[in-house]
Amino acid sequence: MSRYDAWDESAAKVRPGRRGSRPRTKDRPKHEDAVPAVVTGVDRGRWTTLLLEGSEGSAPLASRARPHGTVVVAMRARELGRKGIVVGDVVGLVGDVSGAPDTLARIVRVHDRSTMLRRTADDTDPVERPIVANADQLVVVSALADPAPSPGLIDRCLVAAYDAGMDPLLVLTKADLTDPEPFLRDYAPLQVPHVVTSTGAKGDEPFVGLEDVRARLTGRISVLVGHSGVGKSTLVNALVPGTDRATGHVNAVTGRGRHTSTSAVALPLPDGGWVIDTPGVRSFGLAHVDPERLLSAFPDLVGGADACPRGCTHDEPECGLPAWVAAGRAGSSGPARLESFHRLLRSREAEQR
Incomplete structure (x- = not known):
């Protein structure tokens, strides 16, 4: 009898294949132990x-985030x-949410947003580009001179603020170079709060009007938006000492500022x-904005x-707004308010140049 005659099938050990050895499920982990955090910067x-x-999502950011709390770098799950x-x-x-050097956590959940500031690349681009989430105030920073103000961009930023449900604030810089009153008259019907600042000495302030700006920003989550070279980074450096955001100069030939902030922070x-500082913008597409929300x-x-017909764009002969006014x-102030509303509508429909 050979040595193989004593073996039967029950003695054979079959190594199970890897496929099917572990039952699969479509159920994702609930991550009930996830730690709440707020995103303060994005980089590559x-x-x-x-x-x-x-607990997660239980209170606004402004009352829950400690300025000197634990900073954690994370990747998207x-x-x-x-x-x-x-x-x-x-x-x-x-x-790993210890915040220790060379550690990396995972973002497994994004909570519902109370607001979302967004724009499109231009007025024909259907793709919305989110900028900042959960802010409650949009601060449009514009220089009164050097570079010259851009009413078109300011109007578009106001439209974006109204669409997102954010309160607008207009901050005008470099008032020492020109009188701000002629410019402010155009925005008086919109009743937009504003602060005028200028360079110069006033005690220890780097420029006049800083305390007024600080008073309107305290206790709120504010986004700063504006052209390059208007003084956004200078304003942030004054509001948050030690920040050292890079500042730039205006090109004497083109009249445009050089981009110094490369990402929102x-x-x-x-x-x-x-306060959330954003990179300087040269266009602000509004293809995503509905006239009714405006x-x-x-x-x-x-x-x-x-009294408007169905599908009214509010800028046509059959519109009921003129008769109402x-x-x-x-x-x-109805006539001036209606004209301002029509101006914002036209800024939404015209291509930004």
Whole structure:
């Protein structure tokens, strides 16, 4: 009898294949232990976050983030796909959240946003580009001279603020170079709050009007938007000492400023609140804005829309707004308010140059 005759099938050990050896499931992990954090910076696929106090999504950023809390660098988890994550987002982190050097956590969750400031590349581009999440105030920074103000860009930023449900604030810099009153008259009907600043000595202030700006930003989450060279980074450096945001100069030939900020960054204000500095922009597409959402920013005109035909663009002969204003239903400032509304509509429809 050979030595193989004593073996049967039960004695054979079959090595199971790797495929099917582990049951698969479509259920994603719930990550119930995820740690809440807010995104304060984005750089080449890495997100700088600041750990928050309290449970996820339970309170606004301004009251939960400690300026000197734990900073954690994170990457986007695979299950989020290509979901955009921007500065201001409240996220959930897993993994190493110690903040130690050379450690990396994972972003596994992005919480619902209270607001989203977005733009498109131009007025024909259907792709929305998110800029900042969960901010409540849009600060449009414009120089009164050097470079000259761009009413078209300012109008578009105001439209974006109204569309996002954010409060606008107009900050005019370099008032020492020209009188701001002629420029402000054009925006008086919009009733946009404004602060005028100028360079010069006033105590220890780097420029006049800084305290007024600080008072309007304290306790809020504010986004600064404007052309390059208008003084955004200079303003941020004054509001948040030690920030050292790079500042640039205006080209004497083109009249344009040089881009110095390359990405958005959120910075805590000494007296509470946050300011988010964004790169200088030269265009602000509004292809995503619905005229009805823009009209909601003019409560004194909203009632006139009841007489508008279906699909009214609010800038056509059959529109019911002119009759509403002519009847005095919008108050004494109605005509100027309607003209300002039409101006914002036209800024939305015309290509920014």
